[in-house]
Structure formats: structure tokens, C-alpha cells
Amino acid sequence: MRFVDEFRDAELGRVLAGEILAAVEPGRHYKVMEVCGGHTHSIYKYGVDDLLPANVELVHGPGCPVCVIPMGRVDDGIAIAHQPGVIFTCFGDMLRVPGSDGSLLEAKAQGADVRMVYSPLDALRIARQNPHREVVFFAIGFETTAPSTALTLKRAKAERVPNYSVMCNHVTIVPPLRALLESPDLRLDGFIGPGHVSTVVGARPFEFIPADYGKPVVVSGFEPLDILQSIHMILRQLAEGRCEVENQYRRVVPYDGNVAALRVLAEVFELRPHFEWRGLGFISQSALKLSDAYADFDAELRYSVPGVRVADPKACQCGEVLKGVIKPWECKVFGTACTPERPIGTCMVSPEGACAAYYNYGRFAREREVV
Amino acid sequence: MSSCGCITCSDEGRPARIHELDAATGLALCEDEDGRCEETDVSLVAPVAVGDTVLVHAGVALVRL
Numbered sequence: 001m002r003f004v005d006e007f008r009d010a011e012l013g014r015v016l017a018g019e020i021l022a023a024v025e026p027g028r029h030y031k032v033m034e035v036c037g038g039h040t041h042s043i044y045k046y047g048v049d050d051l052l053p054a055n056v057e058l059v060h061g062p063g064c065p066v067c068v069i070p071m072g073r074v075d076d077g078i079a080i081a082h083q084p085g086v087i088f089t090c091f092g093d094m095l096r097v098p099g100s101d102g103s104l105l106e107a108k109a110q111g112a113d114v115r116m117v118y119s120p121l122d123a124l125r126i127a128r129q130n131p132h133r134e135v136v137f138f139a140i141g142f143e144t145t146a147p148s149t150a151l152t153l154k155r156a157k158a159e160r161v162p163n164y165s166v167m168c169n170h171v172t173i174v175p176p177l178r179a180l181l182e183s184p185d186l187r188l189d190g191f192i193g194p195g196h197v198s199t200v201v202g203a204r205p206f207e208f209i210p211a212d213y214g215k216p217v218v219v220s221g222f223e224p225l226d227i228l229q230s231i232h233m234i235l236r237q238l239a240e241g242r243c244e245v246e247n248q249y250r251r252v253v254p255y256d257g258n259v260a261a262l263r264v265l266a267e268v269f270e271l272r273p274h275f276e277w278r279g280l281g282f283i284s285q286s287a288l289k290l291s292d293a294y295a296d297f298d299a300e301l302r303y304s305v306p307g308v309r310v311a312d313p314k315a316c317q318c319g320e321v322l323k324g325v326i327k328p329w330e331c332k333v334f335g336t337a338c339t340p341e342r343p344i345g346t347c348m349v350s351p352e353g354a355c356a357a358y359y360n361y362g363r364f365a366r367e368r369e370v371v
Numbered sequence: 372m373s374s375c376g377c378i379t380c381s382d383e384g385r386p387a388r389i390h391e392l393d394a395a396t397g398l399a400l401c402e403d404e405d406g407r408c409e410e411t412d413v414s415l416v417a418p419v420a421v422g423d424t425v426l427v428h429a430g431v432a433l434v435r436l
């Protein structure tokens with residue numbers, strides 16, 4: 001398919017790998033964070049890291065929306081799912097995310113009506129088809145998925161579908177990046193910027209990273225050649241002493257984003273004062289809630305939920321993985337007690353989670369040649 | 372879920388071609404690279420036409436390619 005096949009060309013990949021090798025300063029160690037879980041998945045699916053010299057280290061960021069949902073929010077969702085008459089809808093990955101007392105899939109096994117949907121539009125369709133039931137959509141995702149939730153809410157309001165509501169867990173990309181940059185744990189040389197979040201917000205919101213922290217950012221596509229080219233662009237910025245936001249994914253990402261989508265987001269959502277992120281803790285103004293104009297569709301106002309903060313299981317080191325402090329295989333339960341079939345932590349649930357990416361594609365610690 | 376990755380949490384967008392379009396409602400039927408068709412809201416990338424390729428996230432087209 002156009003826009004896909006030409007970005008998986010093996011010969012061009014080898015050429016780019018050679019250019020990356022030539023751009024590396026001998027003896028220097030580079031830490032580059034890929035922010036988005038989609039990039040993590042592509043890197044391990046296509047073996048992109050095997051084409052890199054060992055002193056170019058890829059650090060996996062917090063950009064998998066399933067992985068950053070804290071257990072307390074899962075518990076709140078399960079509490080709503082158990083309410084009489086409720087049809088609880090969510091994306092498939094969320095079904096298996098463990099709460100403190102089981103997952104949504106286990107709630108379904110206990111009798112709750114939990115259904116997987118591919119988009120909030122599907123959830124709205126279920127609400128139209130079941131006017132005597134209450135249909136709740138568990139919304140997750142960054143600014144990429146938030147427009148989908150927002151447009152569905154606009155349709156629900158325009159069509160007066162009173163039995164539809166949304167439990168909003170949408171998060172925003174810039175605050176966690178700033179939190180990571182402020183973290184003393186992590187010393188990064190540059191960022192592979194999230195491609196599809198940027199289709200909505202544009203590349204401009206990342207300008208604070210070179211301006212305030214002196215690190216290059218390259219907004220990248222998701223095919224293997226996209227990622228290799230983006231790494232090369234970061235290394236060239238570092239070699240030339242530049243730091244700026246570059247857009248490798250210009251075939252998709254406009255520098256100023258999708259203005260129509262941003263307008264819809266501003267209408268339907270407002271920022272929460274703070275929100276808890278798994279592994280990163282509470283971050284100010286990092287998540288969205290429904291605006292006053294859409295409060296009638298807010299499931300958190302329609303139902304009472306526990307709203308209790310729940311600590312992660314002690315054995316789980318998702319927090320360190322999400323901050324890039326450890327690699328997935330360095331977690332004590334990786335691949336033994338914690339597998340995609342029986343996950344303990346969220347990073348093992350979604351295919352975009354770093355642990356699942358390592359597990360599914362067999363990327364364990366391995367020796368690579370240091371330049 | 373296809374072998375091409377996860378669309379369930381939707382931080383992976385997929386190119387898809389518009390097959391049928393209802394401009395009045397802003398809804399279209401789009402086919403992705405695996406041949407799967409889904410109803411897609413194209414109101415954020417209007418104007419579009421049958422045959423255009425768009426990038427779809429969670430049932431919404433975010434960019435016309």
C-alpha cells in the first residue's frame with residue numbers, strides 16, 4: 001500500500017544504518033527516547049535496534065496510553081461496569097489491565113456487561129440500539145484519540161442520546177515530557193517525537209524541549225525507515241551542535257497540527273488540575289475532563305466511583321520502565337510471573353507497551369558492537 | 372487485531388482509502404491495508420472524496436494523505 005511499502009525497504013534501511021554509524025562520535029554514549037508506544041512496537045517488530053551501534057541506546061517513553069493508566073482508575077471503571085443496567089465499553093487492551101481486584105475481563109466473567117469496541121462511535125451505536133440501558137465508554141489515549149471521543153460526544157448531544165456517557169481518561173503529551181526532563185534519574189540526548197499525536201497538536205508544542213532543555217526533537221513516522229531517518233537526524237543535530245524541532249513525518253504531520261481537531265477538543269474538554277500517571281505520579285494539567293457544556297455525559301458525575309489511589313504491586317517495575325530507568329528484561333518478574341497472557345503490570349498488556357514489545361519479539365539483552 | 376500492531380488503544384494510526392462517503396453526516400466507509408472496512412468520521416479532514424487516503428485513529432480521520 002502507498003505510504004507503507006516504500007518505508008520498509010531493506011536496502012534503504014542498510015544505507016541509513018551506515019549513515020547512522022558514520023554520524024556517531026566514537027566513545028560517546030547516546031540516549032534517545034522514543035516517546036510513543038507505537039514507535040516502541042515498530043522498533044522491536046522490525047528489529048530497528050539491531051541496526052544501531054551499541055552506543056546509541058533507545059529509551060522507551062511514557063507514550064502508551066494503556067500503560068500509564070493507574071490501577072485506581074481501572075477500579076473506578078470496574079465499579080461502573082458492575083452497576084445494574086450498564087453496558088461498559090472500552091478498547092480491547094483495557095479489558096486485560098489489572099485493577100486491584102481483577103480486570104474488566106474478569107468483571108465480565110462475573111456477569112458485568114463489558115464489551116470491546118474499536119471506536120467511541122461503536123459505543124454510541126450500542127447506546128442507540130439499547131435505549132433502555134446505560135452505555136458508558138471508557139475513554140483513553142493522548143490527543144490522537146481524544147478527537148474521536150469529542151466528535152462522538154458532539155454527535156450524542158446533537159442526536160440527544162441520553163443513555164450515553166464517557167469516563168474520560170484522556171491525557172496530554174507535553175506535561176509528562178516536561179516531568180521526565182525535570183527528573184534527575186534520566187539523562188537524555190534527544191527525542192523521537194510522537195508522530196500521530198502531532199497530527200493533532202502539530203510539532204510546535206515540542207519547541208520547549210530545545211528552547212528550555214537544549215535537546216533535539218525529531219517528530220517521526222512509524223515505519224522502520226522513518227525511525228532510522230529520525231535517529232540519523234537527531235545524531236546530525238548533536239554532531240553539528242544544533243538543537244531544534246525537526247519534522248521527519250512531513251507527509252502526515254502539519255507543523256501546526258489539525259486546527260479543526262484542536263477546536264473540537266477545546267469545545268468538549270477542559271484540563272484537569274492534576275492526574276495520576278502510572279510510574280510518574282501526579283502531573284499538573286496533564287489530563288482532560290468533559291467541559292461544563294458536556295457535563296451531562298460525564299460518567300464520573302453520573303455514577304459514584306471509589307476514586308481511591310491504589311499502589312502498584314510491589315513486584316511490578318512498570319514505573320521504572322515507563323521512565324526509561326530500566327529495560328523491561330531487567331524487571332524481576334519479566335517473562336516469568338508477568339507475561340502478556342497473565343500481566344502484572346500495564347506495560348505487558350498493550351502491544352505498544354515496552355515489556356510486551358520485548359516479550360513478543362524476543363528482544364532480550366544482547367551484545368552489540370560499540371563504536 | 373492484525374499482525375500490524377495494536378489499534379485498540381489507537382496510538383497507531385492506519386492509512387485507509389475512502390470507499391463510500393456521506394458528506395452530509397461526515398461519515399465514510401474506509402478500507403485499511405488489510406482490507407478491513409470500518410465506518411470513519413471524516414469531518415476533521417473535509418473536504419475529501421471517494422478514493423482519497425486518510426490516516427484513521429479510533430474511527431476518526433485526522434489527516435488526508
